[in-house]
Amino acid sequence: MTAADRSSEIFADKLLVLDRIGAEQMLVEARAQDAPLKAVERLVVPALEEIGRRWEQGSAALAQVYMSSRICEELVDQLLPPSSPERILRPKIGIALLDDYHALGKTIVCAALRASGYELCDYGRLTAPELAKRICRDEVKIVLISTLMLRSALQIKQVKILLVAAGSATKIIVGGAPFRFDPELWKEVGADASGNNAAEAVRAVARCVEELAQ
Amino acid sequence: MSNAEMTSMERVLTTLSHREPDRVPFFLLLTMHGAKELGLSIREYFSQAKYVIEGQCRLRAKYHHDCFYPLLYGAAEAEAFGGEIVWYEDGPPNSGAPVLKKPEDILALQVPVVDKTPCLRRMLDVISGLKERAGDTVPIIGVVISPFSLPVMQMGFAAYIELLYEQPELFARLMAVNQAFCVAWANAQFRAGATTVCYFDPLASPDMISPEIYRRTGLETARHCLSCFNGPACIHLGSGRCLAMVEELAKVGAVAAGVSALDDLAAVKAACKGKITVAGNLNGIEMRRWTPTQAEAKVKEAIAAAAAGGGFILTDNHGEIPWQISDETLLAISEAVQQWGRYS
Numbered sequence A: 001m002t003a004a005d006r007s008s009e010i011f012a013d014k015l016l017v018l019d020r021i022g023a024e025q026m027l028v029e030a031r032a033q034d035a036p037l038k039a040v041e042r043l044v045v046p047a048l049e050e051i052g053r054r055w056e057q058g059s060a061a062l063a064q065v066y067m068s069s070r071i072c073e074e075l076v077d078q079l080l081p082p083s084s085p086e087r088i089l090r091p092k093i094g095i096a097l098l099d100d101y102h103a104l105g106k107t108i109v110c111a112a113l114r115a116s117g118y119e120l121c122d123y124g125r126l127t128a129p130e131l132a133k134r135i136c137r138d139e140v141k142i143v144l145i146s147t148l149m150l151r152s153a154l155q156i157k158q159v160k161i162l163l164v165a166a167g168s169a170t171k172i173i174v175g176g177a178p179f180r181f182d183p184e185l186w187k188e189v190g191a192d193a194s195g196n197n198a199a200e201a202v203r204a205v206a207r208c209v210e211e212l213a214q
Numbered sequence B: 001m002s003n004a005e006m007t008s009m010e011r012v013l014t015t016l017s018h019r020e021p022d023r024v025p026f027f028l029l030l031t032m033h034g035a036k037e038l039g040l041s042i043r044e045y046f047s048q049a050k051y052v053i054e055g056q057c058r059l060r061a062k063y064h065h066d067c068f069y070p071l072l073y074g075a076a077e078a079e080a081f082g083g084e085i086v087w088y089e090d091g092p093p094n095s096g097a098p099v100l101k102k103p104e105d106i107l108a109l110q111v112p113v114v115d116k117t118p119c120l121r122r123m124l125d126v127i128s129g130l131k132e133r134a135g136d137t138v139p140i141i142g143v144v145i146s147p148f149s150l151p152v153m154q155m156g157f158a159a160y161i162e163l164l165y166e167q168p169e170l171f172a173r174l175m176a177v178n179q180a181f182c183v184a185w186a187n188a189q190f191r192a193g194a195t196t197v198c199y200f201d202p203l204a205s206p207d208m209i210s211p212e213i214y215r216r217t218g219l220e221t222a223r224h225c226l227s228c229f230n231g232p233a234c235i236h237l238g239s240g241r242c243l244a245m246v247e248e249l250a251k252v253g254a255v256a257a258g259v260s261a262l263d264d265l266a267a268v269k270a271a272c273k274g275k276i277t278v279a280g281n282l283n284g285i286e287m288r289r290w291t292p293t294q295a296e297a298k299v300k301e302a303i304a305a306a307a308a309g310g311g312f313i314l315t316d317n318h319g320e321i322p323w324q325i326s327d328e329t330l331l332a333i334s335e336a337v338q339q340w341g342r343y344s
């Protein structure tokens, strides 16, 4: 294990016990050695991955995942204020809750992406036609869609159809409980990728950013 | 007696006493599908007890499963506290904006009176109507949402997690109100004729709340509520994984526990053997894509993992089969249990 691995694990441990002060101290130290985005990539991103892994394995609970993603988002906001040019502002990324009243998944994913240095546009809760319209209007290149109910997950098909009809090639990343219970569902709804937790959302975005750069 | 055809009630009681009945009992926990049978919209169907009673009877006549399921929808409990309901054509109704806008609103929260709350009375009418038709031959499964999980609908999930960590006094007051409601609501269901009440507590799952916190909060709540119920309770984690918590849940007095598709069914059965009946764990979401052959294979797999020795009920992993599941798949599940679930 490298020193960086070890420190991001310690950082994850601090987050999971809600030790905000301890986590802040570690991030300040990392910042002293690196540029803000680099420090975030070295410490915060792998810590969120570790937390996602522990959630899958059953050794961290969703309540801890939520609280730690909030702490990270706040700490990183101090290093990289919203819209700071040092954040990853391009390509344009959007996130939405599709016709569903359950916002926690979106909140966690949004916090994890912002804590990883991305800036994104949060569309809140909307229907498939509303979402497709916003994506086209704002020229969003990557959209993350969160759903908790199966019926909402199935509506992503409609978003895809509307985007294709409008000639949009926006990449769609999906997630939420229905996709964890049916690992084939993301393909069926026409998504480009899915993720089982917030860290996987960050990874999927990074992959899409790379693909779009090619 | 194991070769003679048992009634559903005999079959279920035998498995609950950790003995093998004539065949594996199975619960198709169907709520919305009754609307399809009656040609009604989901909203119309749930608007009158007589529709749901008729729907439940038709579903059981079609699939021959071993229970009646009078649940209308989980959000009815949020509705009882004054919350709004959002209806859909193709899925279960959900709770809309939370009633508790800020934590301090908990101070003014009142316990709803069961008999004066239309959405609760309707479910009681369903239970008594089913009891009239079934007598003691078919178990009727009542439902309550646990006082510990209900706040997700009362105040929103994020706000509730923050309350749990940061405001112990308001949390305690919320639990006191919800416990009083839960006990009254469960006992009203027993009075109406429910055989058991299923205590839905997905936040008991270590996937949701860490066990250290759950042990001193939700587990104590469960212990209190179940000790005040005038009948036997099952505990269901709503497809949250249960393996790490299930033995402790058995000790609070539940007779059966729901198992997630994400759990290892055989491992849960091994942990529960002789202590608590396991109910599970067909994956309702994935079920949408099952062919009849796959459905049969999944039923066989679950039976192989957990049926030996009794103490097992085959059912879905969430406590409700999604609207999107076809009759063909449900029939295939039913036929597979009849064919592969015989004990002798």
Ligand code: B12
Pocket (backbone or CB within 6 Å): A055, A062, A065, A102, A104, A105, A106, A108, A109, A144, A145, A146, A147, A148, A149, A150, A151, A173, A174, A175, A176, A177, A178, A180, A181, A194, A195, A196, A197, A198, A200, A201, A204, B031, B072, B073, B074, B075, B091, B092, B093, B094, B095, B096, B145, B149, B150, B152, B153, B157, B200, B202, B203, B208, B237, B238, B239, B240, B241, B284, B285, B317, B318, B320, B322
């Ligand atoms: C706790 C719970 C409850 C609680 C609280 C629910 C709530 N939030 O309001 C109670 C008991 C009240 C409940 C009730 C119901 N529930 Co419920 N419940 C659950 C449970 C166990 C967890 C849900 C949850 O909130 N998780 C927290 C969120 C944040 O988790 P998540 O969506 O998985 O998000 C994570 C990842 O998926 C990912 N992620 C999320 N979004 C995104 C987006 C992208 C782009 C990416 C990459 C990743 C990603 O990151 C997140 C953090 O790691 C799930 C089953 C399960 N094991 O997940 C069922 C589940 C959500 N319930 C379900 C249902 C149907 C209901 C009811 C409608 C039942 C009914 N007929 O009444 C009611 C509705 C309640 C309401 N609000 O009106 C179904 C929904 C699917 C379906 N069948 O349609 C589920 C999935 C169960 C199942 N296996 O079928 N439920």
